[in-house]
Amino acid sequence: MRPEILRENLLGWYATHRRRLPWRETSEPFAIWVSEVMLQQTQVATAIPYYLRFMNRFPTPAHLAAADIEEVLKLWEGLGYYSRARNLYRAAGVVTSRFNGQVPDDPEAFRSLPGVGDYIAAAVLSIAFGRVLPVVDGNVKRVLSRLLEIDTPVNRSGAHKIFQLPAMELVCPKQPADFNQALMELGALVCRPKNPDCLACPLADLCRANRHHTTADYPKRDASRKIPHRHLAIGVILKKGKMLVVRRPLDGFLGGLWEFPAVPAEKGQTDRQGVESMLAAETGLKIAVDRRLTKIRHAYTHFTLSGDVHLCRYVTGRVRLKSAHGHRWVTLRSLAGLPLHKANHKFLDALKSALGP
Ligand code: SF4
Incomplete structure (x- = not known):
């Protein structure tokens, strides 16, 4: 596969099909960080009102760090996965005390903050600071598994690292922020879990699953365990x-x-x-x-x-x-x-x- 052609097709599609979302109207690293934390486990439509209320109350890390954790949890109420809010709160305290209130753009410093793992680090550093890092979330794993016919089950532990390799090869070195958002957007809008719209896909000519008529076989998943x-x-x-x-x-x-x-x-x-x-x-x-x-x-x-x-x-x-x-x-x-x-x-x-x- 020629990465340049994929990038050109994907970025061209994104330029005309991207959704207007509140966190895409800003270049503030803290706002982008908050949005990515919320979006990690939450659908876009659900996250929007929470994001707007949160940013209205806590526009900077210093505002968040100065608040009472109870108020933070109240604003997060209903969004679930509350460790995200607690980690963000703790991280805002560190940013305020150690980094002068500025979200650090250095990968090592940013990764040292509570709650910052592979996904958040890559998303914030690429989108807010233009670092050439691949973002791998559920949407990206689905697109890549079909595009390249990757047989690794997406829900297996360690899958993230495996999908990071092709993602790193494909990410656009000139426009990592748009590229990463475009790949996630393609997964959300076109390469959907069920009924991917391959006819409307800008990557259709490059996609192995589309060529081989195997889209229904990807992504692979390990059978889920019985939930207690x-x-x-x-x-x-x-x-x-x-x-x-x-x-x-x-x-x-x-x-x-x-x-x-x-x-x-x-x-x-x-x-x-x-x-x-x-x-x-x-x-x-x-x-x-x-x-x-x-x-x-x-x-x-x-x-x-x-x-x-x-x-x-x-x-x-x-x-x-x-x-x-x-x-x-x-x-x-x-x-x-x-x-x-x-x-x-x-x-x-x-x-x-x-x-x-
Ligand atoms: S062609 Fe179809 S399966 Fe392949 S990436 Fe596009 S939407 Fe997904």
Whole structure:
């Protein structure tokens, strides 16, 4: 394959077909960085309003570093993968204190920041600073696997490094920013996971899968493993019109987010005494279960969750948490100001109806 022809075709297509997106209207490295962090696990349409709100509140690393992590998580609420927000927050602190508030353009310095891996480093350094580095995300892997008929499963560990090699050979040394964005855009708009539009593709003449009629066979994937399931007993513990919420440890899964106390339980385990003693062990409180409020289900990428939500009454005792880091007694109104994870949002309407105005 002649890389020059591929670059010319791809860049020509991108010049006329690129979507107008807010992060393409700026050359600010911090704004590009924020957008790439959001886009790592999130669809473009979902990310746009989050990006606009985030940049409006935190236009520079210094603004972000000076904020409270709780406010950052609140703005991220619903976007998922909260370690992205926590790492960005920590990185903004380092940029402010060590790099005078300027995003470093030196690859080693930038890669030393929390949360900056291969993808973020290549994306930000090429798009914001014009460094000749290949960006490899899910879209790029799909395009390359079809274009070159690469048999490596895209979801296998180590696949990233394998796809980086052809990406490095193809990236345009004169326009790395446009080239990388063009390849990702082609994957998003034309070389889609299902029904790639090969007739409209600027790389159709160069594409091996198109020539061999094998597009449906690429990308290869290892069979995905069965996703585990967890079941929880969740307690809304009421005391004088307020409810107990607890804060998850900052460095774990959903770290720093607030939630109602919850304990692992057997599915269908709804006997009052069992739920009362489990929640008592988790919170240090003696409580009484009044009734089951509702059931919820939620799916994360690596496990699914279901839960029975119980309306409970505080009886006696002081809060002594087993696994959470901090607690508050809140009204429904003050709960709205806390970053709460999605599984808890699923029963807020039922809770509001139960508690009344
Ligand atoms: S020709 Fe088809 S399969 Fe090949 S890169 Fe273009 S859209 Fe993808």
